[in-house]
Amino acid sequence: MAITFPDGFVWGTATAAHQVEGANWNNDWWMWEHNPESPCVDVSGDACDHFWRYPADIALLADLGFKAYRFSLEWSRIEPEPGEFSISALDHYRRMLASCHEHGLLPVLTYHHFTTPRWAVADGGWVNPKTAEHLARFAEHATKHLGDLVGMACTINEPNVVSLLGYLLGTFPPGHSDGKEYTAANDNLLRAHRLTYDAIKSGPGDFPVGMTLSMADFQAIDGGEANMERARRTMEDVFLDAARGDDYFGAQMYTRIRFGPDSPVPLANEAGLRTTLMGYEFWPQSLEATVRRAAELTGAPIYVTENGIGCTDDAERIEYVTAALEGMNRCIEDGIDVRGYFCWSCLDNFEWAEGYVPRFGLIAVDRQTQERTPKPSAHWLGQIAKTNTLS
Secondary structure: OOEEOOOOOEEEEEOOHHHHOOOOOOEHHHHHHOOOOOOOOOOOOOOOOHHHHHHHHHHHHHHHOOOEEEEEOOHHHHOOEOOEOOHHHHHHHHHHHHHHHHOOOEEEEEEEOOOOEHHHHHOOHHHOOHHHHHHHHHHHHHHHHHHHHOOEEEEEEOHHHHHHHHHOOOOOOOOOOOHHHHHHHHHHHHHHHHHHHHHHHOOOOOOOEEEEEEEEEEEEOOOOHHHHHHHHHHHHHHHHHHOOOOOOEEEEEEEEEEEOOOOEOOHHHOOOOOEOOOOOEOOOOHHHHHHHHHHHHHOOOEEEEEOOOOOOOHHHHHHHHHHHHHHHHHHHHOOOOEEEEEEEOOEOOOOHHHOOOOOOOOEEEOOOOOOEEEOHHHHHHHHHHHHOEEO
16 A cells, blocks of 8 residues: 655755764864763764765765755854854855755754854853853854755754753763753753744745754553653643744654653563664654644644664664654644654764764765765665655
């Protein structure tokens, strides 16, 4: 049986600057991965050298059949010191946008994807309300230089991950575990989204703007309903509420989280549970569950701006994405306005604290030579993008 998606449905793949560009030394993540007390298993180093190799990478995506490419600006390159903007760096990203247009790809630009300049971190990072204003100033300046070439824009990628992992669980920079700081970071990131949205909308250009959010299929077991609702409120719902009225909402999902009366249920308690290289459960059903919830709470058109799996067996990737797309189709059949799907990721890249072990890429990258090799999943999903049909 073949599933045909709506006319104009956007098929893409995605990267983040720090994960693929290489040599982004002026941000908090470079500092964190070089801190011997951090949990990082690798340093990013040259990453995928995408800063220089983007023309060939974008051409390869087009050849494979994709219609869109989501990538991010590296704030610390463009504004290396407060109020000091690099025209050279902005011109680099302008060339990337132009390359997308040249190859028939819709350029989807993320303004903040996890990394924050060292100077902003030294001034308190996301517990300082001024950081929201700094990001909006950066977005306004960048949009003036790039806006006429942007196809879609994301204000902040997964702000809930920045706050939760950075200020409560301590696995992302700055590595803190402080409930008050977590609350402050959440509040400041919410304000940053609103300010940055308005800054981008000030033009030039006329394109959809929204945020992206890390979502999970939250499930309660053994009387865990109240615990689940508390966690979901701070981890997701405050951000979903803030997205009401935006041009679109970017839903990003990989797995489920189950809650008992006191805490999430550890995977170690489950004999024979199928897990991924990231250590979480193989659960493609998360796409359908989270898209339904995002649509209900935001009232906005939905793009799946990230979804995929870190694995060494590429057949497992095809299995996972197939099940996820089937769930997405059920949402569309039920009248939910889902407009696009972006597979994470374009390239095997630096997966933050997990380093280069998880392989999310549709395209393999040789760590020594930087040679690119499309995996079978890249050709498979590219064919879906060409035909707008899942067989």
